[in-house]
Amino acid sequence: MPAPTIERPLRVGYVPLTDAAPLLLADALGLFARHGVPVVLSAEAGWAALRDKLAFGALHAAHLLGPLAIALAAGAGGLRRRLTITTGLARNGNTIVLSPALAAAIGPFAPPLDPRRFAEALHARAEEGLPPPTLAVVFPFSSHNYLLRHWLAAGGLDPDHDVRLVVVPPPRVARALTEGAIEGFCAGEPWGSQAVVTGAGRFVLATGDIWRDHPEKVLAFGESIAERDEEAVLSVTAAVIEAAAWLEDPANRPSAARILQERAFSELPLSTITAALEGRVAAAPGFSPQPIAAPMRFLAASRPRREEAAAWFSAMRRWGHAAAADAEALAPWRPDLWDRAAARFSPRPVTGRASPSPLLQMPLESDA
CATH class of the missing domain: 3.40.190.10 (Periplasmic binding protein-like II)
Structure with a gap:
């Protein structure tokens, strides 16, 4: 007997940040609807509220900190939940x-x-x-x-x-x-x-x-949703990948900045949002924006990589925030689901990798 599907629409949370852009643009451009899945986005005040809503089922999925996904999978911080990560949302930023x-x-x-x-x-x-x-x-x-x-x-x-x-x-x-x-x-x-x-x-x-092209936020689905409604998960993932590809085109960034201002940053000047999308830090009046050597990247972050997540897990162990070993810590990362979602595109999206992680180097004397 097939597993029951989850109720629709899917509730997807995010914290107002520029790297939530693939979610916000997938909604604004009608990509969720085009991929056949209704989505309602929910702005959250901070990561603690978003974590709790995702962990206890008030949200089906969320824009999430990569190390927080590891913490939930490993039970660090006293709360253990099984997540499914189907795509990255950004590098740097x-x-x-x-x-x-x-x-x-x-x-x-x-x-x-x-x-x-x-x-x-x-x-x-x-x-x-x-x-x-x-x-x-x-x-x-x-x-x-x-x-x-x-x-x-x-x-x-x-x-x-x-x-x-x-x-x-x-x-x-x-x-x-x-x-x-x-x-x-x-x-x-x-x-x-x-x-x-x-x-x-x-x-x-x-x-x-510090770490060039490091992975940033991920799209994480709540416990067991990938088993209960895999088609919805793949459709949301495909829409987000398509939005990430749209964001990579410099010609689209002015429109993207306006959409982000309307949907997430109404109190901020458009120039501040535009600078972030273009790889610059906005400046005080009378000064020029500061270019960033490793700007925010979207499509290049898309395919979730366990070896990059392992760098976060190494840092968590280094600072005493996670147990020395946990077989479940990296289980949420599901590049196989990304592959299936990305296969709906022609040509298939090409994504990048981070440089070698410095977080795997330079242990403290107490770690030696």
């Missing part, structure tokens, strides 16, 4: 921004900032009797946390003692920096650009400067 005061304490520099320069500034600050700076990441199980930690450690800092790491949802980081609640953050665009445009922060580097 995060920025590290510091308050003007903290940036000034470093002295003159041009992005990307050398971590040793940052470490020198923090050591000088400590010698003056000042407390460690408070830096925000968007979630404990996130690329932002692990890439920022890697960068700090590369400068000789201990991320658990030499800085104070806190969690702030992406849409709130620029405001938290403005209000002085934090002195810097690592978050997805366009929120770094927004902090720079308003004068609240200074761009110091992109996460693509």
Whole structure:
């Protein structure tokens, strides 16, 4: 007897970020409908709310942090759920921004900032009797946390003692920096650009400067949905892949920016959103946008790769956020389902890989 299908339409959650673009564009361009599956998108305030809704069935699928998918699969953080990841949504796309005061304490520099320069500034600050700076990441199980930690450690800092790491949802980081609640953050665009445009922060580097073309968010389906309605899963995946291909065409980016502004970033200037799609960090009035060496990429992120997810799992183990081994940790990654969805295209989409991950290198002395 065939498994029962899930109720329609499918509810798909996302956090307002530029790398949610393949989902938002698949909806705006009518691609979900064209592939025969009704979808309702749900904007969520942050990753904790989205995780809980996905884990307990209020959402069928979601735009999700790759390390968070690993955490759920492995039961890290006390919650274990089986997910199915059929496609990646983006590579790169995060920025590290510091308050003007903290940036000034470093002295003159041009992005990307050398971590040793940052470490020198923090050591000088400590010698003056000042407390460690408070830096925000968007979630404990996130690329932002692990890439920022890697960068700090590369400068000789201990991320658990030499800085104070806190969690702030992406849409709130620029405001938290403005209000002085934090002195810097690592978050997805366009929120770094927004902090720079308003004068609240200074761009110091992109996460693509730490790991070039690193995988970012994924499309994750809730527990057992791939078994209960595989056709719906394949149809949603195919629509998202098609949207990613559409986004890769530079001629489409002005339209994409307008759609993103309308659907996710109504409070932001169009130029800020456009800059993020074009691989630049928006600038304060009177200055030119800062190009990023490793810009956000969509189609190149599409095929989910377990070997790249393994780099996140390695970082989670390094920092004590996951058990040393867990057979289920990488089980959600399903490139076979991507292959089946992508086979509906002619010619078949071509996707890329990240450079070798630095997260698999440079263990702490305690790990040796």
